[in-house]
Amino acid sequence: DAKTTQPPSMDCAEGRAANLPCNHSTISGNEYVYWYRQIHSQGPQYIIHGLKNNETNEMASLIITEDRKSSTLILPHATLRDTAVYYCIVPFFRDDKIIFGKGTRLHILP
């Protein structure tokens, strides 16, 4: 399946937009990009996913580049509760061995 690369950690000031990048240069045409977050080893929480168009929901926005080789998750107004590890994955559902990388640890600074 397509591998993803994320920075290990990021800081963001409370109230500002948090922009989390992800590289997935080997993505193929029918593979989706998914974002999850995990707080304190709770079960990972689904945030958003997309194929080629930008997506927005009540939690976040997902911006996918035109060549689909990278994407950015945007939390528009970060709060302390957004402190978590954020995972970008590109699951290859045909073989269903869905692997999570190490993600980005996002620290929201008061």
Next chain:
Amino acid sequence: GAGVSQSPSNKVTEKGKDVELRCDPISGHTALYWYRQSLGQGLEFLIYFQGNSAPDKSGLPSDRFSAERTGGSVSTLTIQRTQQEDSAVYLCASRLTGGGNTIYFGEGSWLTVV
């Protein structure tokens, strides 16, 4: 149910004992996944089921680990002769088969081997 349900939520067991962890996926979800996460570590893929079949068992850490799924619904992860290194949270997830379908996780079963 509304979400993926796992039980027990917490389990403390003595070294050498067997444990069973249960996962009840979202109704109608055909694919089911097990992951393990040790303290401070990432998600380690263990096994997945498509219906009742597990095509790839290579992620199971040793032959002390086994998993089954019956009726295309509930799954059980069994750890025999538990060791201290088995202490972790065991996470289950499920989804509908299909390219754009989301994986949903349960809250996990915390296992502590003493």
